Each structure stands twice: as C-alpha cells, then as structure tokens.
Amino acid sequence: MKISYLLIASLLISFVCISCEEKPTEREILFDEVMDIHDTCMPEVVTLNQIKRSLRKSKEDIKGDSVTVSKINTTIGAIEKANEGMMVWMRELVIPKDIDPDEKVVPYLKEEKIKIKKVSDAMFEALDDGNALLKDIKDKQ
Amino acid sequence: MRLIWLVGFILIILACEEAPKLPTTLPILGEKDIVGKDTSYHTVPDFIFVDQYGDSITQESFANKAYIVDYFFTSCPTICPKVKDQEIRVYEKFKDNPKVSFLSIAMDTEFDTVERLKWYADKLEIPKSNWHFVTGEEDLIYDIAEDFFHVAQKDPDAPGGFNHDGRLILIDKEKHIRSFCNGMDEGDVDRFMKDIETLLNEK
Numbered sequence: 521m522k523i524s525y526l527l528i529a530s531l532l533i534s535f536v537c538i539s540c541e542e543k544p545t546e547r548e549i550l551f552d553e554v555m556d557i558h559d560t561c562m563p564e565v566v567t568l569n570q571i572k573r574s575l576r577k578s579k580e581d582i583k584g585d586s587v588t589v590s591k592i593n594t595t596i597g598a599i600e601k602a603n604e605g606m607m608v609w610m611r612e613l614v615i616p617k618d619i620d621p622d623e624k625v626v627p628y629l630k631e632e633k634i635k636i637k638k639v640s641d642a643m644f645e646a647l648d649d650g651n652a653l654l655k656d657i658k659d660k661q
Numbered sequence: 662m663r664l665i666w667l668v669g670f671i672l673i674i675l676a677c678e679e680a681p682k683l684p685t686t687l688p689i690l691g692e693k694d695i696v697g698k699d700t701s702y703h704t705v706p707d708f709i710f711v712d713q714y715g716d717s718i719t720q721e722s723f724a725n726k727a728y729i730v731d732y733f734f735t736s737c738p739t740i741c742p743k744v745k746d747q748e749i750r751v752y753e754k755f756k757d758n759p760k761v762s763f764l765s766i767a768m769d770t771e772f773d774t775v776e777r778l779k780w781y782a783d784k785l786e787i788p789k790s791n792w793h794f795v796t797g798e799e800d801l802i803y804d805i806a807e808d809f810f811h812v813a814q815k816d817p818d819a820p821g822g823f824n825h826d827g828r829l830i831l832i833d834k835e836k837h838i839r840s841f842c843n844g845m846d847e848g849d850v851d852r853f854m855k856d857i858e859t860l861l862n863e864k
Contacts, residue, residue, distance in 0.1 A: 555739045569803050610736035
C-alpha cells in the first residue's frame, strides 16, 4: 500500500515538474529562427566568392563569346549584391538586450526574419545561377 | 573466496595495461609531390595583411612559430562569437608561449577596418600580444581562404568536413597545415589543443 502511495506521489511530482518547465518565449523562438536562417546561408559567402572568382577567370578565357561574357557579368553582379546583402544585414543587426521590452523586440525580430530570409534567398539563387553558368561554360569547352 | 582472488587478479592486469600512447607527430596536410626520394609538401601561400595596430603581418611575422588561423566577421552575430569563445580558450592556454601566435583574418574588407579590428580585439580583452586581427586585399584574403578549404576538403587526414564555418587551422613554422578543428565544438577544440602541444613537442 505504501509503495502505491509513493508511486502515485512521484508520478504527480513528475507531472508538475514537466508542466512547470519553461517554454521558450515568442522573442526567443523568433531570435532562434532569425539566427538559423543566418547560420544556414552565412557559410555560402565564401562559396559565392569562389564562384565569382571562377567566373572572372572564365571571362578571360572566353573573350570572344559576348553572350556568355554578358551572362557572366550579370551573374557576378548578382553574387556581389547577394554577399553585400549579408554583410549589410550583419552590420545593421542590433542584438536585443534582455532588458528591452517584448513590445519592441518581437516586431523588430519579425522584421529581421523577413530581411534575412530575403538575403538568404538571394544568396542561394546566386549560388544556383553561378554553378549553372560555370557548368554551361565547362560543357561548351 | 576464489571469486575475490579472480576479480583482484583481473583488476591488477587492467591496471598494468599500458595507457594509449599519444601521437608524437602530426600529419602534414595537403597535396604532396614525390620526386625520387624527395617529398615536397603543401605550404601556405605568402601574404601581407595589416593588423589591429596598423602593423604589417606576413609569414615573416610567424618565423619559427606555429600559428592558429581563423576567418571571421566582426559583425557576425552567431558563429564567430562562438568560435572566438573557443579560440580564447586556446589563447589562454598558449598566450605565454613564444612559439605560438594567432592570426584572425577578417573577411568583410569594407567594414572590418583597422580601427574596427582594434575595437573588436579590445572587446575580447585581447591586449597587444601574439594575436593579430588582420584585414587586407579581398582577393588575397579569399586566395588564402580557398587554399585552406581546398586542403581540408581534399586531405583524408583532415578531421571532419569543411564548410567554411568557424574552423581553426594550425600552421607550423615551415608553413605547413598540420591540423584543423571545428571552432564551435568544445571537444574538438580540446583535441586541437593537444595537437598544438604535439606539434610543439615535435623533434
């Protein structure tokens, strides 16, 4: 009998503990989401730069092909713009302080999430376009 | 009674077993050329950067020293601060060792000026020492970065993959890449610190 009481008591305590566990706040969730997007695309800054440099080199090799040269220029422009987008976003980001009120932080992070998503989309689009163009150039050679 | 003797005997045997020996040398990472009996190993290209005090930093700045390299952005909100936390652990361990230096290369050449790098070093409470936070020409910075990434991607001895995200790289006094670690992984950084010790103890 005593054992059953003990079992019930420990189960109750466990339930109370689980229900008391702190859930992340909206600002915490938003902050993590913003940073996840940033962390996913950030390493591609270097990859994009590698592609840009390969394209520059290709441009020197295919001077006569004005159509491809024009495509290369456009793609390099998009890569530079995408990378610059990330740099500007990082420079302008203000990490919220703990004392900042939710009413100020939540809308700010929502806005930053939209901004970094645009940056990320532009980077991955530039990455795909750059890789596709490099492949085209390689196939032509 | 017999069981006690048996357990005691096993414990003695286990205690007598030799501890695994630590490696006494590190591999030289990167492509190598073998011509006859001579082997030439990959070396880090020459560079010229400017550090947080406006001083020129070249390979000569690291003559007869091992140095730890990382790439970073002073404005990076997540990856770089985590890596810097780990790198500070490495710095704290080796800061008084005259055979070790640190080279942190900023990748945002427009924003990460000498003044900004000084501000960043001050923020991390790094005094004027053997840790250089540098900037330079964008092409040169990415040339060197690509060289590191290339070695890490190609070399089977390089631990883990390489996603250009927060790696610490160990260069020896002969400009060879000797080890890498994931600068966000505390355990891997512990292993890296052992590698630095191994390198320093190499004969």
